[in-house]
Amino acid sequence: MANLIARLVGFSSLPFLSALLPFVALPIVARVGGVDGWTSFNLGQAIGAYAAAVGYVGWNVMGTPMVAVTRDRGERTALYARSFYARIGIVGAVGAGAAVIAVVLAPESTRAVAVLFALTGAVGGLGIAWFAVGVSSVSMIVWFEIVPRAAATALAIPLLLWTGDVFWYGLLMLAASIAGVMAFHLVYCRTLVPRWVGWRTVRHDISRLRAAWGVEVVGNLYANxxxxxxxxxxxxxxxxxxxxxxxxxxxxxxxxxxxxxxxxxxxxxxxxxxxxxxxxxxxxxxxxxxxxxxxxxxxxxxxxxxxxxxxxxxxxxxxxxxxxxxxxxxxxxxxxxxxxxxxxxxxxxxxxxxxxxxxxxxxxxxxxxxxxxxxxxxxxxxxxxxxxxxxxxxxxxxxxxxxxxxxxxxxxxxxxx
Structure with a gap:
């Protein structure tokens, strides 16, 4: 019971830490952006969230239990490398598609906002939260996901007030998403880019995880x-x-x-x-x-x-x-x-x-x-x-x-x- 309570407190505190600064920024976004800007902001995030679900290639579903049953750090690092190379090409492709959809649906005056948040969401497909949950590491999520986004939001608030343009918020959030993944690679994998696992392994993982990938892709289609x-x-x-x-x-x-x-x-x-x-x-x-x-x-x-x-x-x-x-x-x-x-x-x-x-x-x-x-x-x-x-x-x-x-x-x- 003590173990469960500790985990609940640790993981349940993350949403509040993650949402604290956005809750300061979002009212500013809504008022600065107006109806068009707010619509584009929400549209871009919804499209980007779906793009991220596609980009995970099933690892967000099956990766966590796979990591949880693997005890050796070296094996866990190898699992992460497999996931990274299975995901990165798909993330690039769906990111481009997300940007096109954002341009088509967004109000003309705020299309750039929708595109930036769609791309930011797509890059989320390279996120490490699923891996951190598998190793039961709250600090991993804090340092490599929450802290970069919080820093970007803190910088964005004065820029929003100064320029009156939501574009800068999107640009900073995109940079923070990329920086968080790179920092994780340097600290946990001890390299900027994980060791290449080979095309055969990448194809094998994508094939064996296709059902989990399908669940993620289809489930997030109606969710987003x-x-x-x-x-x-x-x-x-x-x-x-x-x-x-x-x-x-x-x-x-x-x-x-x-x-x-x-x-x-x-x-x-x-x-x-x-x-x-x-x-x-x-x-x-x-x-x-x-x-x-x-x-x-x-x-x-x-x-x-x-x-x-x-x-x-x-x-x-x-x-x-x-x-x-x-x-x-x-x-x-x-x-x-x-x-x-x-x-x-x-x-x-x-x-x-x-x-x-x-x-x-x-x-x-x-x-x-x-x-x-x-x-x-x-x-x-x-x-x-x-x-x-x-x-x-x-x-x-x-x-x-x-x-x-x-x-x-x-x-x-x-x-x-």
Whole structure:
């Protein structure tokens, strides 16, 4: 219990450290950028987040448990090198695509802002948080992800106030993302560029992780689609107010990720009767987090977004209701996917569920968004996340909470039900 509490405190403090300076900067971004600038900022971040999910090539899903079961530092460094070379080419390709999409969808006057934040997000595909979680190192995330971004945000705030241009914030955040990865290489890998692992290894890893990659790509498609869909189907003003609600929703999900990170290592480090007990505890804890998030978005979402981003950009109550439903579903499904299904090698069933959820969710976002505006887009997101939750609950019940890992670090194997 003491071990669990220490991990929860350590990993749960990260979102608050990470979000502290952005919460100072975002109200300035909203007021300086106006409706167009705020829309482009949120659009670029949404596109970039999806680009990062593609760029991870499945390592963000399977990399953490692979590292967690590997004890030797040299083997862990080799695993990281494999991930880096599998990811870097994909990150470059999807970054270029993200920039093009940002240019097409963003308001003309603030396209550069959307492009910069799309690129910043894409570079996030080279992030090291998944590796740090695998080795249970909070300090690794602090020094190589939070500190560079915090420094960039601190520099950006006076520039925003001085120039009145959100462009500089995007440029500094892009530089910080690249600098953090390079610093990690120098400190942990003891080289600026990890040792080359060979094309055969890169192709092998991409092939063996294709199901996990598919889950990441398809799952994040509907998770990050709402802002672009709202921008395409609604007026600029409606898209901007949806962006405010989405921003609050995303910051809440940082808490889900933090608690999920702390619980994942705690659950997977045992491989006996305690696995079931710890899985049950993780499911209950994250379900409670989901309920708290639902009621916060429902009752406090509108006044909080009005306070942070201005009354004209405050989120609508109906939008916040559906975002609350989506929040609960994400929180409740997180331990099922990360601690039960994926470690047990059930990538393929999870991928099928994710595809069904994505198709249903995207169709719902487009149809309901066209009919109801921003609230309809949020409803489509909630539908997709609830489908994921119900299906993963059934799959987890099928295999039980004591399932042992169905992979090895050397060659992750996919199993079907």
């Amino acid at each position: 689609a709402p802002v672009p869909v709202a921008t395409a189907t609604s007026s600029v003003t409606q898209a901007a107010t949806y962006g405010s609600g989405d921003r609050l929703y995303r910051y809440g999900l940082l808490g889900v990720v933090a608690v999920g990170n702390a619980l994942q290592g705690w659950v997977l480090e045992v491989d006996d009767a305690r696995r079931r007990v710890r899985n049950r505890a993780a499911i209950i804890i994250l379900a409670v987090v989901g309920v708290i998030g639902f009621f916060f978005l429902l009752f406090a979402g509108q006044p909080v977004t009005a306070l942070l981003f201005g009354a004209e950009l405050a989120a609508e109550p109906l939008t916040l209701l559906w975002l609350g439903v989506a929040f609960f579903a994400v929180a409740a499904s997180t331990p099922l996917i990360r601690n039960v299904l994926m470690p047990a090698g059930r990538q393929r069933p999870v991928f099928i569920v994710t595809v069904v959820s994505a198709v249903s969710g995207l169709a719902g976002m487009i149809l309901l968004g066209d009919a109801l505006g921003a609230a309809g887009v949020a409803a489509g997101l909630a539908i997709s996340e609830m489908i994921t939750l119900l299906a993963c609950a059934w799959l987890s019940w099928r295999i039980g909470l004591s399932a042992r890992p169905g992979f090895s670090a050397a060659a992750p194997v996919m199993k079907d039900l």
